[in-house]
Each structure stands twice: as structure tokens, then as C-alpha cells.
Amino acid sequence: MLAFPNIKINLGLSITEKRPDGYHNLETVFYPVALEDALEIRTSPNADRKFTLHQHGMEIAGNPEDNLVVKAYLLMDKEFHLPPVEIHLYKHIPSGAGLGGGSSDAAFMLKLLNDHYQLGVSEEQLEVYAATLGADCAFFIKNRPIFAEGIGNIFSPVELSLNGYQIMIIKPNVFVSTREAFSNIHPHRPKYPVMEAIQRPVQEWKDTLINDFEASVFPQHPVIGEIKEELYHQGAIYASMSGSGSSVFGLFAPGFVLPEINWGTDVFCFKGKL
Ligand SMILES: C[C@@](CO)(OP(=O)(O)O)[C@H](O)COP(=O)(O)OP(=O)(O)OC[C@H]1O[C@@H](n2ccc(N)nc2=O)[C@H](O)[C@@H]1O
């Protein structure tokens, strides 16, 4: 059985406070975008180990046991005693990009196992399992635009459609650790709360919808800020770093001819439609 885990982008990201458990409360809108990995599971009844992970495409650091798809499988195996599986993961989503690729793989693994083995787990319960694997993992269960609070796992519906808009996502060869990005943040209440800013026309987002990580990440990695500037220069209506970086996305009007930009070697570039 096959699935295609997609990415999310963050529309606005306010880090509002540090919590006693060391995590941070935040406010953001997660929006799904069709940049995808491919994930397949096959039952392997006679295997002498519970899982075998076959990786293709971009490399991810770490042992198979560290991979979030394996963690998701082991979590469900503990609850439901699953048969051994062969897992095939084709990585197309860049890692450490603020696009939630690992979290998406994990959430789609939970959904895949639930469907394939007819476990009958509700979406709400899948969200609970997902939240134990990563702060933004639960988003990918329902996988539709949502306003998120808490550590990124308390959801409220948001009325927002960017259907028809075009997107460019650029990721330079720069690694930003999420943990490190948080440690450089001074949490505060935003001037324009994300939920308010998002209701305004996209043309106004440039001045109202802020990703708080930019202020700490851009000085350390100027290339990321330069990419954002270039996207505006090339006609983006709104551009922002996603999550804790290092990718930057630009939203372009429907029908706009997306620019051909030579970003240089080692730079990942995706063009698509919302
Ligand atoms: C902050 C966001 C916004 O989208 O960043 P990106 O990962 O997308 O860049 C995400 O919610 C991240 O979610 P996720 O990447 O799943 O985070 P986790 O693996 O659970 O946490 C990585 C580390 O970030 C810090 N962390 C994470 C989430 C949070 N609300 N507060 C934190 O302080 C913690 O130090 C934690 O050890």
C-alpha cells in the first residue's frame, strides 16, 4: 500500500511564550502543499525482524531506528501487534527545511497502517499518537489548513483558501536546527495576531504576517533572507521562511509566469500550485 506524504508551510509563526517543560507556545497557520515523498508498506510474514527500511532519494542522517516512519510503525505495533513489514521511503522533501517532511512521513505511516490493517483507529486518536512523534505531526492526519496553538498541536478551523495561487519553495544548503532556532527566540505577543492577519487580503500579509524565527535566523544565515528578498523582487505577493527554516516560500498570483532563477548549485527549488 502506497501513500504520498506532503509538506506544510507556515503562514505566520508567533512564538508567544516559553513553557515550564522547555517547549514553546506558538501560533501559526499550517497549510498543506503538494511537494511529496512516497511511502510504501508491504507485509512480510516470514521476515525474522519486525521491519526493514529501504530508503531512496535524498539521504537522511541517522539509523533506521531514528527514522520517524519506523518510530510510527513501532508505536502502532506496540498497540496492535502488527505483522513484520518492508518499508520503502522515497525522500523528495528536503530535510531540516521547516516543511515538516519527517513529521508528515510519520503521520502518513500511522494512516497507512490504520487503513492497511483495518485497525479502526479514529482520526482524533491518530492525532494523539502523532503528537507523541513530533510537535507538528498531528497536523498531517487531517492535512487541511488549520490554525495551530499550544506547541503546534491544538487546532481550530480556519477559513482560508489559496486555491489557484502558485508557490515557489527555495531551500539553500543551510541547516537550521529547530531546537537551536527556538533557543535564540525572545517570546512575545505579536502586534498582529496570526488569526487576524490571515483574514486580511494576501496583498497585506507582507506587512502583517510575520515568522518570528526570521529575526533570529536571518542574521546567522543571511542567504535565507536574501532568497526572501529575491522572491519579492521577482513578483511574489507574499514571501516568508517556513517554520524554523531553512526553506523560504513565495506566493504568486494565479496566471503569473513564474520566474526562472539561477539559484546556484546545491539549492533545492520547487514550483507548484496551491
Ligand atoms: C516550530 C515548527 C513550526 O512549524 O518548526 P518546523 O519544524 O516546522 O521548522 C514545528 O512546530 C516544530 O515541530 P517539530 O519539528 O515536530 O518539533 P519537535 O521535533 O517536536 O521539536 C524539536 C525541538 O524544538 C523545540 N520546540 C519544538 C516545538 C515547540 N512548540 N517548542 C519547542 O521549543 C524543542 O526544543 C524540541 O526539542
Ligand SMILES: Nc1ncnc2c1ncn2[C@@H]1O[C@H](COP(=O)(O)OP(=O)(O)O)[C@@H](O)[C@H]1O
Ligand atoms: N522520515 C524522515 N524524513 C526526514 N527527516 C527525518 C525522518 N525521520 C527522522 N528524521 C530526522 O528529523 C529531522 C527533521 O527533519 P524534517 O522533519 O524533514 O525537517 P523540519 O522539521 O525542518 O521540517 C532530520 O534532521 C532527520 O534526521
